[in-house]
Amino acid sequence: MKDLTHYLNGEQVDGTSGRFADVMNPATGEVQTRVPLANSTEIDAAVQYAKAAQTDWSATNPQRRARIMMKFVSLLQSNLGDLTEALSREHGKTLPDAAGDVQRGLEVVEYCIGAPQLLKGEFTDSAGPGIDMYSMRQPLGVTAGITPFNFPAMIPMWMFAPALACGNSFILKPSERDPSVPLMLAELMEEAGAPKGVLQVVNGDKEAVDAILHHPEIESVGFVGSTPIAEYIYTEGCKSGKRVQCFGGAKNHMIVMPDADLDQAADALIGSGYGAAGERCMAISVAVPVGDKTADQLIEKLIPRIENLKVGPYTAGSDIDFGPVITRMAKEKIEQLVTSGINQGAQLVVDGRGFTLQGYDNGFFVGPHLFDHVTEDMDIYKTEIFGPVLSTVRTKTYEDALNLATNHEYGNGVAIFTRDGDTARDFANRVNVGMVGINVPIPVPLAYHTFGGWKKSVFGDLNQHGPDAFKFYTKTKTVTSRWPSGIKEGGEFTIPVME
Numbered sequence: 001m002k003d004l005t006h007y008l009n010g011e012q013v014d015g016t017s018g019r020f021a022d023v024m025n026p027a028t029g030e031v032q033t034r035v036p037l038a039n040s041t042e043i044d045a046a047v048q049y050a051k052a053a054q055t056d057w058s059a060t061n062p063q064r065r066a067r068i069m070m071k072f073v074s075l076l077q078s079n080l081g082d083l084t085e086a087l088s089r090e091h092g093k094t095l096p097d098a099a100g101d102v103q104r105g106l107e108v109v110e111y112c113i114g115a116p117q118l119l120k121g122e123f124t125d126s127a128g129p130g131i132d133m134y135s136m137r138q139p140l141g142v143t144a145g146i147t148p149f150n151f152p153a154m155i156p157m158w159m160f161a162p163a164l165a166c167g168n169s170f171i172l173k174p175s176e177r178d179p180s181v182p183l184m185l186a187e188l189m190e191e192a193g194a195p196k197g198v199l200q201v202v203n204g205d206k207e208a209v210d211a212i213l214h215h216p217e218i219e220s221v222g223f224v225g226s227t228p229i230a231e232y233i234y235t236e237g238c239k240s241g242k243r244v245q246c247f248g249g250a251k252n253h254m255i256v257m258p259d260a261d262l263d264q265a266a267d268a269l270i271g272s273g274y275g276a277a278g279e280r281c282m283a284i285s286v287a288v289p290v291g292d293k294t295a296d297q298l299i300e301k302l303i304p305r306i307e308n309l310k311v312g313p314y315t316a317g318s319d320i321d322f323g324p325v326i327t328r329m330a331k332e333k334i335e336q337l338v339t340s341g342i343n344q345g346a347q348l349v350v351d352g353r354g355f356t357l358q359g360y361d362n363g364f365f366v367g368p369h370l371f372d373h374v375t376e377d378m379d380i381y382k383t384e385i386f387g388p389v390l391s392t393v394r395t396k397t398y399e400d401a402l403n404l405a406t407n408h409e410y411g412n413g414v415a416i417f418t419r420d421g422d423t424a425r426d427f428a429n430r431v432n433v434g435m436v437g438i439n440v441p442i443p444v445p446l447a448y449h450t451f452g453g454w455k456k457s458v459f460g461d462l463n464q465h466g467p468d469a470f471k472f473y474t475k476t477k478t479v480t481s482r483w484p485s486g487i488k489e490g491g492e493f494t495i496p497v498m499e
């Protein structure tokens, strides 16, 4: 078993801190390798390489940077098999789902190929006599990102593709649970033509994160992960004077109106509630049928679908619906929450407890669960479970359902299933959540729109990818220019105004 490394200045570099974390295979429960955990000296080395590389990189014209992105896209495609296998082996998600993880990141890279257009500035000819005014977007310098375990390909690409396209260098601190794909991405980016030091990967835990947050030469920090850490990173990063955007946890509701096609709604709940073992920030974890009749019919349709779900290791290919959860600790947390749901009075309609799989007794598998009669005061409603557990909260009216989603502390995604255009339109306008699906259960915007929740699902203002990413990774400089022949008067002591 060979230990993983960092990726610094174009080289695989062994860790020097002496600290490591085990990288597990969640399907077997076995340690498959170790990842080094960086200290502040290693972070500083990365920053110095990133600084040295950034000067020339920012002076490379945007079209040449875009060509490197194009080559990177084609390398992602030709290496898809290896990336997908490594991703599933460390994360546990199915191979087709792992391919989707890579693909949704790749689409952001494709968007970033438009950098020459997106970075074009603004120009006003003759803003005054002989005066021109122009604004340009300039890179920040050394930027950094801290990413979660659940999308080890997509989320790093959401960050580093726009950062690099804008002319920054980028230091990625991926999740220590599944670091192999981020390391592979950095190598592919260099194979595509990115100069050494422009994209580096430093593995680590809180110690590395704190070193990033307090390093004076890192200009910005992007974070995706759980809400408590998002809040911590936002606060600490801002205190250090950095530009920070942090995306946190979620509890996504799906409102099912009495006029909805209930078979469609049930299918949508199965995919969005149990896909990737519920380990998606846009997973639907709360079904909200309106009216008891809708609820009874929906539950009736859900039960056989859930009982037929196939849970297994990624090696089963597309024969399984979802795999294990990421760690033994995650499995235990989910089981504790299920117990709390029962103790607090929810009805466990499909009981996934005690799920085992022959030959994978030590894997971190959790069977699918369905709760009915969940109420707002229960822990399974308030907490992000991040597992294959769907809670049903019955409501009497549309307004009750709308209020439920609006009042929850998280506001990442939400969906409504209905055939009524007026209801759908009213819902989209009034709900207090950042991403809304109308008969779409997981409304993750495409690369050329932006991704971001509201309330406790986000700290900061700009969203990820789309035009917001080009704002986050650049700062605006505005030049007012007059050539000597246009200067008529002598010294001026009052502020110039447009008369």
Ligand code: NAD
Pocket (backbone or CB within 6 Å): 146, 147, 148, 149, 150, 151, 173, 174, 175, 176, 204, 205, 206, 209, 210, 224, 225, 226, 227, 229, 230, 247, 248, 249, 250, 280, 281, 384, 386, 412, 453, 457
């Ligand atoms: P996490 O918060 O445990 O870890 C995220 C990152 O923070 C990792 O790189 C980790 O090493 C680092 N980290 C962990 N503890 C830290 C600490 N005490 N101090 C500093 N850094 C620390 O999240 P996770 O378990 O990897 O990912 C799952 C979470 O991410 C879920 O809550 C999910 O909803 C959220 N998520 C949100 C989005 C979004 O866009 N809103 C997308 C994906 C995942």
